[in-house]
Amino acid sequence: MTAAIRFTRPGPPSVLRLVPVEHRAPGPGDVLIAVEAAGVNNADLLERRGHYPVPADAPPGLGLECAGTITAVGREVRDRQVGDRVCALLAGGGYAEEVVVPAGQVLPVPRGLTMIEAASFPEVACTVYANLAMLAGLRRGQSVLVHGAGGGIGSFAIQWAAAIGATVITTAGSRAKVDAAYALGAHTAIDYRTGDFVTATLDATNGRGVDAVLDVVGADYLQRNLRCLAPDGHLVIIGGSATRTPLDLGELMVRRASVSATMLRGRPKAQKAEIVAGVIRDVLPLIEAGRIRPVIDSVFPLAQAGRAHELLESGRTVGKIILTSGAV
The missing domain is CATH 3.90.180.10 (Medium-chain alcohol dehydrogenases, catalytic domain)
Structure with a gap:
């Protein structure tokens, strides 16, 4: 036993x-x-x-x-x-x-x-890598909005994106979490309880918006997340409320944007193995070098x-x- x-x-x-x-x-x-x-x-x-x-x-x-x-x-x-x-x-x-x-x-x-x-790190690294690297294609010189800086996924995503040379904008629910986000490598951190993350994101990108959004909030943030996207941007929803909510197709088409909603746990074993192999190849060296802690x-x-x-x-x-x- x-x-x-x-x-x-x-x-x-x-x-x-x-x-x-x-x-x-x-x-x-x-x-x-x-x-x-x-x-x-x-x-x-x-x-x-x-x-x-x-x-x-x-x-x-x-x-x-x-x-x-x-x-x-x-x-x-x-x-x-x-x-x-x-x-x-x-x-x-x-x-x-x-x-x-x-x-x-x-x-x-x-x-x-x-x-x-x-x-x-296995669950958060695989989630971040599968969605931002493999799906959204985030790369050096691009920008990303990460919601939930204080969480396990948020704290990892900030570090990974900063380590590959992307500009990171993030939201957090307290001054302490905002400070923690800056310490992890965020370029801009927004206390969503006191500020508007759409305005702050557009200000931080000179009105262009971000190339990717990693969202853990779901339905309540959908329309605001779309307004944060740059042309050809990608919104990835990985958690939060899954209630029915309208989607402005015109907003998507004008921006040439895309939206994905994913879960890691229920993926086939072959997909998980592919994600894990990518993390071993591309993410573990960053951890061992101390660029992600x-x-x-x-x-x-x-x-x-x-x-x-x-x-x-x-x-x-x-x-x-x-x-x-x-x-x-």
């Missing part, structure tokens, strides 16, 4: 419990990881509340990223071996002492990072997952919350 965080009904953070679960063996293309640290993400909060579309083939339990040591490999796995220190993009089950994951979703722990630090807000023992959720729901965090299991 091993242990994992589970809940029997949707509800508040108090429904989360550390319970015994059956040991799982890896399939032919999988590896088994002894988890030492796992990242906490907003998707976990939504799933706990019963508001997240969990893929049918997802492993049971919360947790979309982890770091640890491989303890077993499937018979078809050739590029990973027992004893490797790795981190991984998961479809679920990371809040646990061990997890099975397809080998194509496993990354080496970047040189110089602890297991806690390594657990903070893990931003850790708090660390909790696995058994205190409920407390970790309470903190993330408070909106006070800057960066990631990590759960630890075993000797970290």
Whole structure:
């Protein structure tokens, strides 16, 4: 037997419990990881509340990223071996002492990072890379508006975009988060509680607008995000409210703009493996060079997952919350 965080009904953070679960063996293309640290993400909060579309083939339990040591490999796995220190993009089950994951979703722990630090980036790095690099094609000399500077995705996206030579404009919900955004490399940071991000974005780009928008708010920001786009710009929506909202096609056509709405968790394994390979190739060197650093807000023992959720729901965090299991 091993242990994992589970809940029997949707509800508040108090429904989360550390319970015994059956040991799982890896399939032919999988590896088994002894988890030492796992990242906490907003998707976990939504799933706990019963508001997240969990893929049918997802492993049971919360947790979309982890770091640890491989303890077993499937018979078809050739590029990973027992004893490797790795981190991984998961479809679920990371809040646990061990997890099975397809080998194509496993990354080496970047040189110089602890297991806690390594657990903070697989989900956010893959999300940012898939949407800004692969989909929006953001590159050096362009500009991007990143919403939610204080979150795990926002804090990573600011650093990645700045590291590749893009100009970063971002929104945040407090003066402290605005200051943190500047420290991470933002060119312009806007407190959305006191300022208008559309006006500030257009001012910062001399009226042109940005080449890409990475949005975690959804329906409430749709029209304002479109007004921030430069000609041929791309709006990528990766979270937030999914309620019905009108879309001004005329605005899109005048700007020659495009809109994408994506989720990482439910993608086919082959797509995830392609994204992970891109992160290993293009993003890990930036982490190992210190140009992107893990931003850790708090660390909790696995058994205190409920407390970790309470903190993330408070909106006070800057960066990631990590759960630890075993000797970290």
